Amino acid sequence: xxxxxxxxxxxxxxxxxxxxxxxxxxxxxxxxxxxxxxxxxxxxxxxxxxxxxxxxxxxxxxxxxxxxxxxxxxxxxxxxxxxxxxxxxxxxxxxxxxxxxxxxxxxxxxxxxxxxxxxxxxxxxxxxxxxxxxxxxxxxxxxxxxxxxxxxxxxxxxxxxxxxxxxxxxxxxxxxxxxxxxxxxxxxxxxxxxxxxxxxxxxxxxxxxxxxxxxxxxxxxxxxxxxxxxxxxxxxxxxxxxxxxxxxxxxxxxxxxxxxxxxxxxxxxxxxxxxxxxxxxxxxxxxxxxxxxxxxxxxxxxxxxxxxxxxxxxxxxxxxxxxxxxxxxxxxxxxxxxxxxxxxxxxxxxxxxxxxxxxxxxxxxxxxxxxxxxxxxxxxxxxxxxxxxxxxxxxxxxxxxxxxxx
Amino acid sequence: xxxxxxxxxxxxxxxxxxxxxxxxxxxxxxxxxxxxxxxxxxxxxxxxxxxxxxxxxxxxxxxxxxxxxxxxxxxxxxxxxxxxxxxxxxxxxxxxxxxxxxxxxxxxxxxxxxxxxxxxxxxxxxxxxxxxxxxxxxxxxxxxxxxxxxxxxxxxxxxxxxxxxxxxxxxxxxxxxxxxxxxxxxxxxxxxxxxxxxxxxxxxxxxxxxxxxxxxxxxxxxxxxxxxxxxxxxxxxxxxxxxxxxxxxxxxxxxxxxxxxxxxxxxxxxxxxxxxxxxxxxxxxxxxxxxxxxxxxxxxxxxxxxxxxxxxxxxxxxxxxxxxxxxxxxxxxxxxxxxxxxxxxxxxxxxxxxxxxxxxxxxxxxxxxxxxxxxxxxxxxxxxxxxxxxxxxxxxxxxxxxxxxx
Numbered sequence: 064x065x066x067x068x069x070x071x072x073x074x075x076x077x078x079x080x081x082x083x084x085x086x087x088x089x090x091x092x093x094x095x096x097x098x099x100x101x102x103x104x105x106x107x108x109x110x111x112x113x114x115x116x117x118x119x120x121x122x123x124x125x126x127x128x129x130x131x132x133x134x135x136x137x138x139x140x141x142x143x144x145x146x147x148x149x150x151x152x153x154x155x156x157x158x159x160x161x162x163x164x165x166x167x168x169x170x171x172x173x174x175x176x177x178x179x180x181x182x183x184x185x186x187x188x189x190x191x192x193x194x195x196x197x198x199x200x201x202x203x204x205x206x207x208x209x210x211x212x213x214x215x216x217x218x219x220x221x222x223x224x225x226x227x228x229x230x231x232x233x234x235x236x237x238x239x240x241x242x243x244x245x246x247x248x249x250x251x252x253x254x255x256x257x258x259x260x261x262x263x264x265x266x267x268x269x270x271x272x273x274x275x276x277x278x279x280x281x282x283x284x285x286x287x288x289x290x291x292x293x294x295x296x297x298x299x300x301x302x303x304x305x306x307x308x309x310x311x312x313x314x315x316x317x318x319x320x321x322x323x324x325x326x327x328x329x330x331x332x333x334x335x336x337x338x339x340x341x342x343x344x345x346x347x348x349x350x351x352x353x354x355x356x357x358x359x360x361x362x363x364x365x366x367x368x369x370x371x372x373x374x375x376x377x378x379x380x381x382x383x384x385x386x387x388x389x390x391x392x393x394x395x396x397x398x399x400x401x402x403x404x405x406x407x408x409x410x411x412x413x414x415x416x417x418x419x420x421x422x423x424x425x426x427x428x429x430x431x432x433x434x435x436x437x438x439x440x441x442x443x444x445x446x447x448x449x450x451x452x453x454x455x456x457x458x459x460x461x462x463x464x465x466x467x468x469x
Numbered sequence: 470x471x472x473x474x475x476x477x478x479x480x481x482x483x484x485x486x487x488x489x490x491x492x493x494x495x496x497x498x499x500x501x502x503x504x505x506x507x508x509x510x511x512x513x514x515x516x517x518x519x520x521x522x523x524x525x526x527x528x529x530x531x532x533x534x535x536x537x538x539x540x541x542x543x544x545x546x547x548x549x550x551x552x553x554x555x556x557x558x559x560x561x562x563x564x565x566x567x568x569x570x571x572x573x574x575x576x577x578x579x580x581x582x583x584x585x586x587x588x589x590x591x592x593x594x595x596x597x598x599x600x601x602x603x604x605x606x607x608x609x610x611x612x613x614x615x616x617x618x619x620x621x622x623x624x625x626x627x628x629x630x631x632x633x634x635x636x637x638x639x640x641x642x643x644x645x646x647x648x649x650x651x652x653x654x655x656x657x658x659x660x661x662x663x664x665x666x667x668x669x670x671x672x673x674x675x676x677x678x679x680x681x682x683x684x685x686x687x688x689x690x691x692x693x694x695x696x697x698x699x700x701x702x703x704x705x706x707x708x709x710x711x712x713x714x715x716x717x718x719x720x721x722x723x724x725x726x727x728x729x730x731x732x733x734x735x736x737x738x739x740x741x742x743x744x745x746x747x748x749x750x751x752x753x754x755x756x757x758x759x760x761x762x763x764x765x766x767x768x769x770x771x772x773x774x775x776x777x778x779x780x781x782x783x784x785x786x787x788x789x790x791x792x793x794x795x796x797x798x799x800x801x802x803x804x805x806x807x808x809x810x811x812x813x814x815x816x817x818x819x820x821x822x823x824x825x826x827x828x829x830x831x832x833x834x835x836x837x838x839x840x841x842x843x844x845x846x847x848x849x850x851x852x853x854x855x856x857x858x859x860x861x862x863x864x865x866x867x868x869x870x871x872x873x874x875x
Contacts, residue, residue, distance in 0.1 A: 072562050072565050075565050075569065076560075076564070076565045076568065078569075078580075079565070079568040079569050079572040079579070079580055079581060080564075080565070080568050080580055080581065080582060081580050081582065081745050081746075081748040081749035082749045084559070084560055085582060085749070085752075085753050085754065086752065086753050086754025086755070086758065087754045088558065088559050088560060088754070088759060099558070099559055100559060101559050101560055101561055101562055102554070102557030102558060102559045102560070102561055103553060103561065103562070104553045104554060105553070105554035105557060110554065110557060110558075112559075113562055120558065122558045123558075124555075124556040124557050124558055124756075125558065125756065126756065127555075127556055127756060127757065128555075128556070132554050132555075133554070147509060147510045147511070148508065148510060148511035148516065148538050148539070148732070149530075149533075149534075149538075149731075149732030149733060150530040150533055150534070150732045150734075151508030151511060151516060151530050152494065152505070152508060152516075152526065152528045152529075152530055152531065152840065153490070153494050153505055153506060153507050153508045153518075154482075154490055154494060154507055154508070155507055155508055155509065156478050156507055156509070156519055158482070158486075159478050159481050159482045159485070159486070162482065162485040162486050163481065163484075163485050166485040173485070174485055174486055174487050175485060175486065176486060176487065176491060179585045179586055179734060179755075179757070180585055180586070180589075180755040180756055180757065180758075181755070181756055182755065183586075186618075186619070187627075189627075190619065190626070190627025190628065191627055192627075193627045193628075193629060194626050194627040199629045199631075210755075211752055211753060211754055211755070212592075212618070213592070213596065216752055217752065218750075218751070218752035220596065220600050220747075220750035220751040220752060221593075221595075221596025221597055221598075221599045221600040221747070221750070221751040222596065222599075223599060223605045223635070225605075225631040225632075225634055225635065226631075228631055229629070229631065295756075320756055321756055325555075326554070326555030326556045326757075327555060327757075328556075328585060328734055328756070328757035328760060328763075330756070339487050340487075341626075341627070342487040343487035343488045343491070344624075344626035344627070345624070345626040345627035346491075346492065346617055346622055346623065346624035346626055347491050347492050347617060348491065348492025348493045348494070348617055349492070349585075349586040349587070349588065349616075349617070350530075350531065350532065350533060350586055350587055350701075350726055350727055350734070350736070351533065351585070351586065351732070351733075351734035352492065352586075353494060354734060357734075434558065
């Protein structure tokens with residue numbers, strides 16, 4: 064992959080941005096000089112970098128672009144809102160319409176609020192739980208990502224012990240550990256925060272084991288612990304009404320973000336009637352949080368997701384991808400396993416604990432114009448087709464053939 | 470003010486949004502049925518509500534709309550970026566260009582990072598200071614607003630004592646209190662966070678007293694305390710290169726947000742070379758934080774602010790407004806005082822500690838189509854003209870005549 068122009072941008076960036084590129088798009092977290100450094104133009108499920116290299120994308124901007132780049136209906140709704148104004152002293156009627164739509168969709172919900180980022184909502188949700196219960200402690204899953212706010216930031220930089228003193232983590236699917244914590248912290252636990260399935264960085268997806276969610280639900284109900292579903296990554300990808308419709312979990316509050324606005328910056332939280340009073344007591348705001356353009360985009364995006372049965376489509380395309388890659392791995396002698404949900408697919412190579420094989424595979428695919436992230440789950444979009452998925456599988460097959468090359 | 474349509478939207482909203490409208494745009498914080506509830510359309514320095522009432526705006530969406538609604542150059546830059554895509558797996562070159570522009574502008578800075586909201590940056594900045602110093606404590610000013618994150622949220626809802634256990638506040642301009650804290654917490658203070666002038670809610674602006682910033686700067690330099698300038702509200706309104714060019718303060722990190730993107734959602738932090746390493750160690754990211762549309766808008770907005778000498782224009786228009794209202798107050802027998810900076814003007818009535826007079830004045834002006842917020846500083850924009858300011862003064866004069874009516 065030749066990328067002199069991108070490298071030149073990166074050289075300039077290192078002077079004026081710490082590390083050149085920061086956060087989840089940092090090349091240090093990816094594959095320098097194999098993975099693209101910058102993006103230039105997106106269309107459907109493809110994008111180009113500043114050097115004109117073209118990529119078939121299975122990352123979708125780490126999730127948001129669920130309908131593909133430049134979706135005409137979403138762009139039309141956004142343009143119409145934009146022609147009125149970007150942000151005002153007050154909300155606009157579309158905020159009410161979007162809250163009505165989400166509240167109707169998300170079965171357990173009787174209200175919705177909006178933010179700009181996933182962390183905005185997960186952090187607010189634990190505050191609402193603390194306000195509701197008058198308790199401090201939060202249970203979470205080891206290795207689960209809930210954003211960069213101090214209580215949950217995966218990196219230790221700048222974090223102090225008090226930020227996390229009441230956050231207690233246990234392993235995914237470990238019912239005994241969960242019950243032990245509930246016993247230890249009797250009447251002290253405000254909430255548990257869970258993703259609908261475990262999607263750790265540097266590992267495959269893990270579904271809830273039979274009985275795991277049921278045990279949590281029962282205990283939380285008995286102990287007055289608020290159940291928060293972090294559906295930021297998966298929400299509206301697995302089911303048009305939210306991931307709680309797929310797994311046996313009935314949250315008190317659910318948080319959404321990616322997939323709501325097809326790239327327009329918006330996040331949301333929806334909650335039960337029981338949580339309404341506390342929700343109204345935790346101050347929530349931001350300079351641009353009433354943004355009617357993102358809200359209009361989200362309204363249309365959510366409507367399209369339901370109308371076009373996007374979750375079923377993603378499941379089908381993702382299954383095609385995972386099965387194709389598994390078959391290629393078997394044929395070529397590099398056995399691998401697809402980890403569902405297929406809408407947010409990821410693969411794990413046998414005996415690849417250090418991810419060296421995965422890194423190599425990802426780099427070889429990227430050089431051949433297909434973006435499979437080396438250590439973060441991938442995303443299917445409605446702009447993918449069986450044909451481009453078949454092409455991706457062929458590229459994966461080629462990559463596997465060269466995986467042991469020097 | 471008749472607003473049946475807005476009231477109907479609000480009635481719908483109360484069902485699906487806790488409180489109907491939350492955060493800083495909550496009508497509970499304003500003047501129900503005197504202040505508009507919803508916005509519909511903005512143009513220049515005017516906007517309409519869903520009932521067709523038209524307002525001359527001195528709030529500018531609480532700051533962002535510094536060039537006026539629908540600024541053609543900003544919209545053109547945003548549209549061009551949008552035609553390429555909204556958000557990608559990677560940053561885009563415009564991020565580098567914007568970081569270069571800000572780093573060049575903000576004299577002390579050698580790097581810049583971006584977020585979506587003011588809180589994103591103030592919270593990250595205190596983490597960078599903690600990382601840099603290995604210390605925990607943060608000094609701040611009583612009543613200063615730095616966002617809704619737990620360490621600084623002005624409301625107690627959902628906050629636990631550990632969130633603020635290392636935040637210590639003293640009164641604006643109280644050098645002795647500041648020095649006392651530095652003595653008490655010798656070698657424990659990571660940072661002090663300051664706005665360039667004090668702009669509390671429910672009160673007038675307060676400028677730094679002679680010697681206040683100088684004393685802070687000298688002590689912080691001696692004690693190794695990081696100086697963070699929260700220039701979110703005022704940044705690029707008082708000076709095209711940032712408010713530290715107006716007041717005797719040389720921060721290690723400055724945070725910006727409103728006024729950067731003329732309504733497009735973006736915030737930024739800029740810092741000195743000394744802070745670069747720590748800045749690179751505090752994980753910073755968000756789903757939409759690489760948004761090239763907002764960055765392209767910001768680049769153009771900041772260029773227009775400098776080219777058109779917007780800060781000077783705002784100072785002149787704001788001074789006209791404050792002087793006109795002071796004169797009207799004197800003429801009519803309701804003496805009031807304008808509190809500078811004039812670019813973010815606010816007035817305080819003599820003997821109005823409970824703000825009843827201010828509330829009344831604000832309501833009467835709103836009914837006459839002029840938006841003067843009752844307890845938050847106002848904002849001048851480049852879309853204001855001497856004529857509309859003169860009109861606003863006349864409306865203010867009319868309001869003053871009726872301020873004691875039943």
